[in-house]
Amino acid sequence: MIYSRNAFGSTPELSTVCVEHLDGAPLSFMTASAADSLKSLTDPAALIPTTTRTIKQFKRIRLPGAPWRYAITTNGGNILENGVPDVRWRIDLDAEVRTTSATLSEVNVELGSRIDDSFVSKFRVADHMFCYLVVKLDALPADFLAEWDAWCRPRGWSASQQGRKIYTMPDAVCKSRAVAEVRRRLHDSGELDSSARLLAAGDGALDAEMLRKADAAIRPRHGELEQLAFAHPNLTVTESSGILAGEEILTWFANSSN
Incomplete structure (x- = not known):
């Protein structure tokens, strides 16, 4: 809107x-x-x-x-x-997330190990519930989103991109x-x-x-x-x-x- x-x-x-x-x-x-x-x-x-x-x-x-x-x-x-x-x-909802998925801390640590300043401008945690990146589109590795989503899926999370933002979200x-x-x-x-x-x-x-x-x-x-x-x-x-x-x-x- x-x-x-x-x-x-x-x-x-x-x-x-x-x-x-x-x-x-x-x-x-x-x-x-x-x-x-x-x-x-x-x-x-x-x-x-x-x-x-x-x-x-x-x-x-x-x-x-x-x-x-x-x-x-x-x-x-x-x-x-x-x-x-x-x-x-x-x-x-927080209780369901804890019992059905990896913790936000675990996700943040793993995501942090996969990124650097060459293609990420910001790394934010939203209301202690999920995290997102603001990326430089022209520098974003072509396979980053797919590989990150593949790591997330078995752990009850998923990753998606909307414009310059890449969201990492618990399934619940x-x-x-x-x-x-x-x-x-x-x-x-x-x-x-x-x-x-x-x-x-x-x-x-x-x-x-x-x-x-x-x-x-x-x-x-x-x-x-x-x-x-x-x-x-x-x-x-x-x-x-x-x-x-x-x-x-x-x-x-x-x-x-x-």
């Missing part, structure tokens, strides 16, 4: 709204039309912002239509209710599980009818399972899933790419919610 200036794509001059600042500088944008569309979606739908960003990174964003009853961060690792992390969800941490939990809570409270459809959008490999589980889904004609030619019977692909795809996705949401 939001784009840095470098990710706008080939578009004419657009009217945009800044929705994220970092250290006082504008960082992420939506078109003015997309911002209006997002705000209007809060009436006909229970809108759940869902992201791989950490809690801190998510809270930098000022999306039209906020505040949100629920939001999902850290790739499903955290559920926020009225901006407050759900401690029980996190405790249970996924957006689709957190979305299902929020949906259950909304059903149980009576805030959401049991017949309500689940609509989803995403552009990276970490979104794929969430898109598959949705009643209907959409992805933009750019990003990791485009590179992977990701398809599914319930999936629509935008005609546009770049920031205009954000507009198209929100129009699709509005039409599908009616």
